Amino acid sequence: MSHSVPALHPIGHLAEATGIKVPTIRYYEQIGLLAPPPRSQGNRRLYPAAAIQRLRFIRHARELGFEIDAIRQLLDMADQPDQSCADADSIARRHLADIESKIARLTALGQEVRRMTEDCSQSSVRQCRVIQVLADHGQCLGEHLPESEKINEK
Amino acid sequence: MSHSVPALHPIGHLAEATGIKVPTIRYYEQIGLLAPPPRSQGNRRLYPAAAIQRLRFIRHARELGFEIDAIRQLLDMADQPDQSCADADSIARRHLADIESKIARLTALGQEVRRMTEDCSQSSVRQCRVIQVLADHGQCLGEHLPESEKINEK
DNA sequence: CTACAATCTCTAGCGACTAGAGAAGCAAGG
DNA sequence: CCTTGCTTCTCTAGTCGCTAGAGATTGTAG
Incomplete structure (x- = not known):
């Protein structure tokens, strides 16, 4: 054998x-x-x-x-265990920064969207807070949301 | 004129x-x-x-x-201001739920990645916490991250 | 021998754009 | 009139990280 x-x-x-x-x-x-x-x-x-x-x-x-x-x-x-790991560390740190900026942006979005739905009187479209806010950017609180790198929502 | x-x-x-x-x-x-x-x-x-x-x-x-x-x-x-806005509201609510689940997932990822970088002794790859953790899934704390809808990191 | 499963290659599709080629329109200056 | 330069036009292909499907082949169990 x-x-x-x-x-x-x-x-x-x-x-x-x-x-x-x-x-x-x-x-x-x-x-x-x-x-x-x-x-x-x-x-x-x-x-x-x-x-x-x-x-x-x-x-x-x-x-x-x-x-x-x-x-x-x-x-x-x-694959090269003897080299310095500074690069690995910096890749991870960059990724972390990326994650944090996404969280920041999503949190801002979330506040805005939550406010829209909470203010909605659930009646006709004419008085719908959701539609109104979308139509008139000026009705936003947060206004200038953190742009960062266009989170690519999904 | x-x-x-x-x-x-x-x-x-x-x-x-x-x-x-x-x-x-x-x-x-x-x-x-x-x-x-x-x-x-x-x-x-x-x-x-x-x-x-x-x-x-x-x-x-x-x-x-x-x-x-x-x-x-x-x-x-x-375009139809006389109809009910219930649908608009539910779209916004669904979106909000989506945002919140993304935040939850990103927060979990962020904790894991932060831990990796904080534990890294900044020496050789052999002792690099970042590489070690990636190689051995068992070293994760959070372990089972919320899957939700595959956030599509970007 | 005949199913059936697993694998192979290749192409196309997802979402929401972005980039580029090559042609045509248009206004102002010489 | 002609050129220069800007805007616009259409069309195709690329981005990212897969996923889905077609159609052919290989391997295995009954």
Whole structure:
């Protein structure tokens, strides 16, 4: 019997093990975030176990809201454990600042929208506070909302 | 002399008056958010003054984070002032709930990312808290972040 | 042998724009 | 009249991070 089987995983297994969908894994390969694995005779991808770790790293970073480009840099750093981590730290700090500015903007939006709905008398459109405020920007309290980097609401 | 000139505005004037860029105005027309205006002999768009109000409404709603589809509905309602405003109100309330869930999620992300950076000893990657936490999901505190509707970080 | 599942590649779509090419219109100056 | 320069026109493609679908192939269990 052979001792220590290499244990290569098909893409479906990787998806299951990491919670990342199959098409997304292929997409990550396409954009160069994940190295192209060797293939079977039938052209299927066969991943070494290390790919699972890498994908988990990616997934966790995505869950924390890091952009793909930042993750690319973070992965590069993770591959060179002897270098300084100042860059990793600054990527994370920048991301944190980004998150905080989004929170600030959303909080301002939220106040404005809440005020609209609270003042609405629930009668006809003519007296609807929601419509009125939207039509006349001057009726805003907060007025100049923090623009930051156009939060891209969604 | 003619009393009451119709005063039609070229697209550039509209852009200036509303703060919405020229290509965006054309885009709004294309997706049916703004009615196609009459044209000059030379095929230029000539807008009636009412278009400025409409675009201001749109801009304000966009600034408050409403989606195009919601704005479409809100505009329809604004055009029928005698109907009930219950729908407008519920659109705004839904949007508010959306904003609040985003804030909740971003707050959770922010805590996690702040912890990473604060714990980072600023030395080598090997001991870098940022990289470590990303590599090992188990080191997260918050653990299961609110998923809500995949905030689409940007 | 026949289902059926898993995988393959490729293309297109999402939302809300933004950027650019290349052509045409328009006013003022020489 | 002609040129210069500005605005506008249409059209296509790119952004981000996937997701969905078509249609072909491979692998496996009964």
